[in-house]
Amino acid sequence: MQKVFGLSGLVSSALAVVTRLILGAIVLLVLYDVAMRNLARPVAWTASFIEILLIYVAFLPMPWLVRQKGHVCADFLRHALPPGARRAAEKLVCLLAIGICLYLGGIAFELFAENVRTGAYDVRSFDVPRWSIYLPMVVGMWLSAVEFLRFLFGEDSLYAVDVRDIEGF
Incomplete structure (x- = not known):
């Protein structure tokens, strides 16, 4: 099991790096779009491409954020519980998060597989294979489930965090 968690950590870190590169590309694309609107003719494809990239930015870093405890949580209710109940509540939260990630990842996988099978395209200012929109959802959700499983x-x-321990800070 530790090998699976280690591999998940490596993949999660790689996806976080990819996400940083995508964010840099989004910044450059926005600058390019604004410059072209003001200096020449507007470019039709940049907004559509950025919309797709934002899906990747939302889902690819999810497992890394879970691993680094960089997700948002409100644990005021957990602090009101006695220590033994806190750990039980944490386990319940992990089980619930695993279930949600697996369920939503399963729905995304069904849509991904269906769109691979049919060869459907999302028609915007350019054609995009529709499966490419669902792929980051599947990867992000299922790897996040593995990370919650690790906790x-x-x-x-899942809750004990020191900001100095978070990668990137």
Whole structure:
């Protein structure tokens, strides 16, 4: 199981790097779009391309954020519980998060597989294979489920975090 968690960590870190590159590309595309609107003729494809990239930016870093405890949580209710109940509540939260990630990842996978099978395209200012829109959802959700599983079976707490321990800070 530790090998799976280690591999998940490597893939999650790689996806976080890819996300940073995509964010840089989005910034450059916005600058290009604004410049072209003011200096020459507007470019039709940049807004559509950025919309697709934003889907990747939303889903690809999810497992890394879970691993680094960079997700948003409100744990005021957990702090009101006695210590033993806190750990039980944390396990329940992990189980719920795993279930949600697997369920939503399964729906995204069904849509991904259907669009691969049919060869459907999303028609915008340019044609995009529709499966490419669902792929980051599948990857992000399922790898996030693995990361929540790591908290469920590991010694590390989902809630205990020191900002200095978060990669990138």
